[in-house]
Amino acid sequence: MRRVLISSLGGLIVFLLIAPTAWAGKFNPAEFPLRVHIIYRNGVRHYDRPGGYGAASSLDQVDGMGGADLFENGQPLGFDFNYSCGQPITSMPGYETFMARWKKPDRVIEILMPVMGGKPGEMNSCELNVSMKQDAVYVRHNGGVTEEPAAKFKEWMVRHQYDPEHGLNVPINAPAEPPAQNGAPDQPSQPQGPPSGTQ
Numbered sequence: 288m289r290r291v292l293i294s295s296l297g298g299l300i301v302f303l304l305i306a307p308t309a310w311a312g313k314f315n316p317a318e319f320p321l322r323v324h325i326i327y328r329n330g331v332r333h334y335d336r337p338g339g340y341g342a343a344s345s346l347d348q349v350d351g352m353g354g355a356d357l358f359e360n361g362q363p364l365g366f367d368f369n370y371s372c373g374q375p376i377t378s379m380p381g382y383e384t385f386m387a388r389w390k391k392p393d394r395v396i397e398i399l400m401p402v403m404g405g406k407p408g409e410m411n412s413c414e415l416n417v418s419m420k421q422d423a424v425y426v427r428h429n430g431g432v433t434e435e436p437a438a439k440f441k442e443w444m445v446r447h448q449y450d451p452e453h454g455l456n457v458p459i460n461a462p463a464e465p466p467a468q469n470g471a472p473d474q475p476s477q478p479q480g481p482p483s484g485t486q
Contacts, residue, residue: 314399314410319386321359322451323398323415326425327432328353328376349375354425354432355415356440357396358384358451363440365420368396372413374403382458384451393419 330351352369353376370376377400379385385398395414402409423434444450447458 314412316386316399319388319397319399320452321357321387321389321396322384323387323396324356324358324382324384324451325376325379326354326356326365326427328355330370330375332375348373351376356424357387357419361450361452363424363437363444364422365424365434365437366396366417367420368415368417370413370415372411374400374411374413376413377401377403381456382449382451383456390414393417 328351330349333348333350348371350369350371352367354365354367356363356365376398385400387396387398389395390397394417396417397412397414399410399412402411405411420434420437422437424437424440425432426435426440443461444458447461449455449458449461
């Protein structure tokens with residue numbers, strides 16, 4: 288019995304040590320302590336056709352812009368951003384956030400997001416060029432997006448026990464957040480786009 292228990296504990300410890308690496312692939316989640324909540328975004332998808340016109344195309348990159356909130360050291364702060372990445376920025380439900388880290392303080396933030404069509408837990412990164420707000424955050428309100436003072440939003444976070452840096456991604460006793468306002472969906476670049484029937 289004791290040998291079985293020790294063996295089980297050993298297996299659990301090995302799993303806990305390996306799981307984060309398997310989950311993130313080439314990225315270590317511990318290196319992404321910040322959290323980013325994308326409030327709105329839109330973009331343009333660019334496809335390449337390696338065989339020329341009429342050949343199958345593949346997504347080359349997505350360029351876009353948007354607005355988001357950063358959570359760092361318990362404090363929220365809004366920012367505007369633009370990006371050029373190998374895949375669209377995926378929508379996150381409700382108040383969920385992306386893991387993030389600074390690449391260049393106050394200028395470039397790197398976020399982790401699931402690989403489109405990849406294995407469960409496989410992640411890609413995307414760099415956002417940011418312009419930080421002075422003392423404001425973005426909030427969704429009545430189907431739109433507005434700004435409010437960061438201190439007021441921090442009070443709301445405390446009142447509803449919302450702390451995405453520590454895994455508290457679902458506010459307690461808070462009204463349901465309106466659906467994500469992603470602006471216009473990512474549009475294919477002109478004149479060429481994906482073959483018909485693909486998204």
